[in-house]
Amino acid sequence: xxxxxxxxxxxxxxxxxxxxxxxxxxxxxxxxxxxxxxxxxxxxxxxxxxxxxxxxxxxxxxxxxxxxxxxxxxxxxxxxxxxxxxxxxxxxxxxxxxxxxxxxxxxxxxxxxxxxxxxxxxxxxxxxxxxxxxxxxxxxxxxxxxxxxxxxxxx
Amino acid sequence: xxxxxxxxxxxxxxxxxxxxxxxxxxxxxxxxxxxxxxxxxxxxxxxxxxxxxxxxxxxxxxxxxxxxxxxxxxxxxxxxxxxxxxxxxxxxxxxxxxxxxxxxxxxxxxxxxxxxxxxxxxxxxxxxxxxxxxxxxxxxxxxxxxxxxxxxxxxxxxxxxxxxxxxxxxxxxxxxxxxxxxxxxxxxxxxxx
Ligand SMILES: Nc1nc2c(ncn2[C@@H]2O[C@H](COP(=O)(O)OP(=O)(O)OP(=O)(O)O)[C@@H](O)[C@H]2O)c(=O)[nH]1
Ligand SMILES: [Mg+2]
Numbered sequence: 552x553x554x555x556x557x558x559x560x561x562x563x564x565x566x567x568x569x570x571x572x573x574x575x576x577x578x579x580x581x582x583x584x585x586x587x588x589x590x591x592x593x594x595x596x597x598x599x600x601x602x603x604x605x606x607x608x609x610x611x612x613x614x615x616x617x618x619x620x621x622x623x624x625x626x627x628x629x630x631x632x633x634x635x636x637x638x639x640x641x642x643x644x645x646x647x648x649x650x651x652x653x654x655x656x657x658x659x660x661x662x663x664x665x666x667x668x669x670x671x672x673x674x675x676x677x678x679x680x681x682x683x684x685x686x687x688x689x690x691x692x693x694x695x696x697x698x699x700x701x702x703x704x705x706x
Numbered sequence: 707x708x709x710x711x712x713x714x715x716x717x718x719x720x721x722x723x724x725x726x727x728x729x730x731x732x733x734x735x736x737x738x739x740x741x742x743x744x745x746x747x748x749x750x751x752x753x754x755x756x757x758x759x760x761x762x763x764x765x766x767x768x769x770x771x772x773x774x775x776x777x778x779x780x781x782x783x784x785x786x787x788x789x790x791x792x793x794x795x796x797x798x799x800x801x802x803x804x805x806x807x808x809x810x811x812x813x814x815x816x817x818x819x820x821x822x823x824x825x826x827x828x829x830x831x832x833x834x835x836x837x838x839x840x841x842x843x844x845x846x847x848x849x850x851x852x853x854x855x856x857x858x859x860x861x862x863x864x865x866x867x868x869x870x871x872x873x874x875x876x877x878x879x880x881x882x883x884x885x886x887x888x889x890x891x892x893x894x895x896x897x898x899x
Contacts, residue, residue: 576709578888588898593888596714596880597770598790620891651894679792679821679880680887684895 556613560669560688561586565607569635569668572600583686588618588653591684594673601672603635604686612641612664614689617656617671621681622646624674625656629666638670648677653684665694709764712757715880716770717873718788718819720812721797722805723747723776726832729863730797731773734873738866748775751787758877767877788819792883793876795828796856798847801839806846813854826879827856828872835862 560566562584571580571592578593580602594600609631617625624645628638642658669688673681719727728748733741735754752773757766772787774780796812798805809829816822829851831842844860851858857875861868 575711589895591891591895593891595712595884596768596792597716620894651890653894653898675790678887679825680884680891682891682895684898 556689557691558586558687559606559610559612559690559692560584560604560686566688567605569603569605571602572597578682580683583617583683586685586687588684591620591682594676594681596679598676599672599674600676600681601670602683604669604671604688605635606667606669608692609665609667609694610688610690610692611694612660612666612669612688612690614687615642615656615658615669616685616687616689618653618684619646619656619673619681620651620653620684621648621677622654622656622673622683623648623677626672626674627656627658628670628672629664630668630670631665632667635668635670638668641666641669663690711763711765713765713767713881713884714770715767715793715876716772716791717876718791718794718816718822719771719773719797720794720815721776722799722802722808723778725776725797725799725802725805726863727776727797728752728773730795730830730832730861730869731771733863733866734869735771738869741863741866747777748773748780750775750780750783756873758874760878760881763881765881767880769873769877771873784815785818788822790821791819792821792880793825793828794819794822795830795872795876797830797832798842799833800831800842800847800860801833801836803841806842806850809850825883827854828875829854829856829858830872831858831860833862833864834860834867835865 568580573595580592582590626643627641629641859872
């Protein structure tokens with residue numbers, strides 16, 4: 552039986568924005584977590600720009616898909632700790648300028664990545680402002696590989 | 707409802723050494739309280755932040771002003787301060803013909819900054835209080851600006867005259883550019899499914 556993978560990056564399943572470098576009253580960063588491409592977070596000037604998505608518990612990330620406009624360079628990092636710190640690179644991608652058509656970042660880490668927080672950095676844009684419409688994170692709740700490794704002393 | 711919107715703009719200040727870039731920025735930044743009478747050469751770059759409220763809106767443009775060194779020895783270091791700049795103000799000194807002749811060189815420099823393409827530049831003539839020493843006329847300044855599609859302003863930091871105008875222009879243009887991008891993106895987003 553094939554179970555469609557769950558999008559972990561939905562506000563309705565407990566994901567939230569821990570921080571963002573731009574805050575437009577009508578286009579706040581939370582709109583990347585509503586599963587809707589029509590709504591979006593708008594950057595309000597300068598680069599780099601970033602936002603951090605926090606999950607209710609640790610998840611094991613298998614794939615990330617981000618829909619945006621005018622982004623030139625994505626850098627994505629993951630943090631396992633309770634507080635959003637000690638981020639480690641998960642993947643990066645230079646994007647193409649698709650003009651005013653949606654761009655899709657697709658990252659599938661070779662090894663599953665455990666994360667409590669994901670940091671999405673936009674290092675550069677193709678214009679002064681960028682938009683991010685939807686973040687989709689496929690994965691599983693908890694730490695998938697936990698069975699095989701001795702219980703780590705993680706607090 | 708007073709939901710405030712803060713936009714950010716990185717503005718480069720460019721031009722020959724001693725034309726009065728630092729004086730312009732500091733006079734503007736301090737609302738006229740601080741005009742540096744003695745010359746202190748800018749080393750690499752100085753950065754300051756100044757919020758500008760856009761009239762009749764809830765919008766504030768935070769200007770990140772990069773006051774760049776004009777001296778030749780710093781030329782090679784300038785590009786790294788220019789990344790992701792959204793606007794620029796080109797400065798010359800009306801008592802210094804060489805600083806006016808150097809403008810094409812500075813425009814050439816600006817052309818190499820990818821992020822600046824599209825935005826309209828600003829040309830500022832300084833030290834107009836020194837009328838008796840003036841060697842570049844208003845007409846010459848205006849003509850150059852027109853030829854290169856720059857907005858033209860004249861000011862004196864020493865007498866605190868008209869130093870705000872170029873910055874207000876940049877802030878307003880930045881707000882308009884933002885609204886235009888927002889409209890384009892909103893339209894494209896509405897057509898998605
Ligand atoms: N009379 C007069 N003097 C000015 C004016 N603006 C600047 N000065 C003087 O010109 C000199 C140079 O000014 P700065 O602002 O330091 O020049 P700068 O363009 O920043 O020079 P660099 O940092 O070397 O690139 C200083 O002695 C200032 O006092 C002005 O509007 N009128
Ligand atoms: Mg200076």
